[in-house]
Amino acid sequence: MRLSRAFLPTLKETPAEAQIASHRLMLRAGLVRQTSAGIYAWLPAGLRVLRKVEQIVREEQDRAGAQEILMPTIQPAELWRESGRYDDYGKEMLRIKDRHERDMLYGPTNEEMVTDIFKGFAKSYRDLPRNLYHIQWKFRDEVRPRFGVMRGREFLMKDAYSFDLTKEGAEHSYRQMFVAYLRTFARMGLKAIPMRADTGPIGGNLSHEFIILAETGESQVFVSQDLLDYDVLADTPDYLGDLSPIVNFWTSHYAATEEMHDEAAWAQVPEAKRVSARGIEVGHIFFFGTKYSAPLGLSVQGPDGKPVAPEMGSYGIGISRLVGAIIEASHDEAGIIWPDAVAPFSAAILNLKPGDAGCDALCEQLYAALSPEAVYDDREERAGVKFNDADLSGHPWQAVVGPRGAAAGRVELKRRATGERAELSLEDAVARIKGA
């Protein structure tokens, strides 16, 4: 994308409404624009990040054996009356009426709907297990939206729903998602730690929140250094095999949010390995048995010919929230520092002297080699403006081309994360950028 023609409205000053770093930077870098409280429009660069996050989630869900569907945003109230949640959900559910005065709602989640859909097809235990997921916008009418996209009212979420014949089967489905989540967040350059979550009336220990560490996190968390040091992507899990060893590793080391914190157990962790930090929840997995299958009448015929209500679980990842969370975990005074996997563009090409034949030619070659994963700053602006905008936008690489270097065919490559610079030939610069 050529900046001279791009819709990438960066701001020099911080809009008054933005308090935390990610919100401030998302507005300043021109990623989103608020349209009303807790509701955002995604601008080109922001949308590219959102899509990349979404795609990583999709690939890991598919790899773990889940199948993608797409359910609607608007749901009939009738389904929610069957589960009993229409009255329970309260004001956070946006209720609307259609022209026939039928009660509808903008879905805050999809357990009822997916259960109803699955009911139409699953007749036999041979139709189990299955795991269906979708990536869709949801709406929760929060009393007080804040922190930009981290806690908006409208948000993009991946939610998966598993159906199993037995509790043991459901546990395997749960572990599949557990492991898939570890990989998903690791691919985004995040250290996400699964922490035991409150299971409410269901009980048991099959609920985990995945939390990333960031200074501005919303809640206090306590975690063992061993978990932070673990290289998730070094493993290639066999999703059909026994995943217990991986899950056991993660659940055997201490990790807890403030609500679930246990001082006695924490004291058992060697002092040097105790990490107390702030965290942001980016995912949540949950087993809930027959809570929805039973009331909604989902049952299949078991091997013995008797009807069985499938054991279910649900597994969410806040995709739009992740964009903010990644920035919280990765930024500095100058701006965003995108991890390579989710950066809107892998490199910014800075032409320090548009109009200079050497600079123009070299930049065009770079752009041709890197497009579409590069922005080309061909604007008639001062060098300082370009440097500042590039730092703010957080592209992992900056390829700086000035008259001196251009004359010698050299590009100055800067790594945003480290500030490291190197003078390279065009070919080497392109190779370095593409190799990351």
Next chain:
RNA sequence: CGGGGUGUGGCGCAGCCUGGCAGCGCGUCUGUUUUGGGUACAGAAGGUCGUGGGUUCGAAUCCCGCCACCCCGACCA
């Protein structure tokens, strides 16, 4: 949902207390200048002062209602 605050040009703000031509900085446009970290000079465009009503010769300013947005808390992915 309790408490607090703010709405003035695209963005950040002053003016309001004490009513009297609507201002400043940034950005934008034109020209000159500058050319490796938000350059300098000159000129220009751009505002129903959130909204409805009231008081007054006269309201951004005072009074009443409404709306929107933000912050703290409780709540939440």
